[in-house]
Amino acid sequence: VTASVAGADTGDHLSYEIRPGNVQIEPGRAAFVETTLKPRQVIWFGSKEERPYTLSVKRSGVDPTEVEGTYVQRGFLPRWLATFFGIFLALALAFVMIWIAYKPQVSSKATEQTEQAGAALAPSPSAAPETLPSTAPSAPAESPAAQPAAPEPKDDGAGGGGGGGGGEPKPPTKKPKPVVRTAATAVKELAARSDGRHICYRAYVADKGWQQPVCDGAEAGTVGKNLPIKVLNIAVSGTKGVSGNGAHVVEGWLTGDKWESEGDGVDMYLGSSKEAVSPLEGFTLKTTEGIVCPNTHVKDKGWQKQGCTEAGNWRYFGSPMDQRLQLEAVRITV
Structure with a gap:
């Protein structure tokens, strides 16, 4: 088929x-x-x-x-897209038409100045006023009193004219540091007022810091406050020098057999203010000439019996070495 x-x-x-x-x-x-x-x-x-x-x-x-x-x-493009394009095209055409039709109004507020307006202006203050003729004789004008001349500024040597700014700026003045009164300061002042042998001392108390120096048997440190002495600052006059060593509650003789020794009017320090170092429990002391007599106040023991060194020899003062009690106050004479 x-x-x-x-x-x-x-x-x-x-x-x-x-x-x-x-x-x-x-x-x-x-x-x-x-x-x-x-x-x-x-x-x-x-x-x-x-x-x-x-x-x-x-x-x-x-x-x-x-x-x-x-x-x-079916249509090649969806119907909603045609609607969108139609709206967008309408808005674009409307924007273009508004942009073309809009003409900003520009106006000038400046006005042309005519000759009459210029002639009507008031004369400037510097211009002399026009004198009108008068039929009656005018009274003689009083002459103004002479103005005293302004005094010329004195030349203080700080620079040229224009405010004197030509000089170099002065460096800022440093505030003087406060004078620290040590045992040496106090013993020198005392020796200047009074002849003879003198000893001055001050204590560095835990949690309080340095106290003011005292002399010849006055009390340094604290009593009944459980505040130990960490450092003693000692200075002498009329003994030709002083020597000593500090014993600590924990470390014992921290510097070993190395003694501190200073002449008259010079600060000597026993102990340490470092936080890691324990407070003093006692100290050894001697003067080059004569004797020295300390009295010590020890924690839980109170004031100990005052003792004195023999001339030229040292002696220990403070807590019994086997009890290791902290030193709290001292009184020293020479």
């Missing part, structure tokens, strides 16, 4: 691509024809449209066999 396939639609909106267009079919066989339909015009925007079509199978000597169908053609 020989047959051909053809397509048709109302309005000729579709094109038909049939492969193959003619077929020969053997008895007892079947044949397949591939048909592709395409719209002749593209619908860019809008709703879908239905295109009815008919495929006809034609054989010689026989009426064609028709197969009907419907091709649904």
Whole structure:
């Protein structure tokens, strides 16, 4: 059997691509024809449209066999996009029209100055007023009193004119440091007022710091406050010098057998103000000439019996060495 396939639609909106267009079919066989339909015009925007079509199978000597169908053609772009473009285009056109039509009003408030206005201006203060003629003789004008000349500024040598700013700036004045009264300061003052042998001393008390120096048997330190002495500052006059060593509650003789020794009017220090070093429990003392007599106040023991050195020899004063009690106050004479 020989047959051909053809397509048709109302309005000729579709094109038909049939492969193959003619077929020969053997008895007892079947044949397949591939048909592709395409719209002749593209619908860019809008709703879908239905295109009815008919495929006809034609054989010689026989009426064609028709197969009907419907091709649904959709818009290339969605409808909402067309709406968006329409609104955007309308807004763009409106903006351009407003931009073109807008004309900013520019006006000048400056006015032209006429000659009459210039003539009507009042004379400047520097201009002399015009004198009008008078029929009556005017009284003689009183001459103003002579103004005293302004005194010339005195030249203080600070620089040239214009405010005297030509000189170099003075360096800031440093505040003098407060004078620290030590035992040596006190013993020198005492020796200047009174001849003879003198000893002055001051104590560095834990949590309080340095006290003011005292002399010749006055009390240094504290009593009944549980505040130990960490350092003793001693100076003498009229003994040709003083020597000593400090014993600490924990470290014992911190400097070993190394004694401190100073001449008359010079500060000698026994002990240490460092926080890591324990307070004094006692001290050894001697003067180069004569004797020295300390009295010590020890924690939980009170004032100890006053003792004196022998001339030229040293002696220990303070807590018993085996009890290691902190030293709290002293009184010393020479």
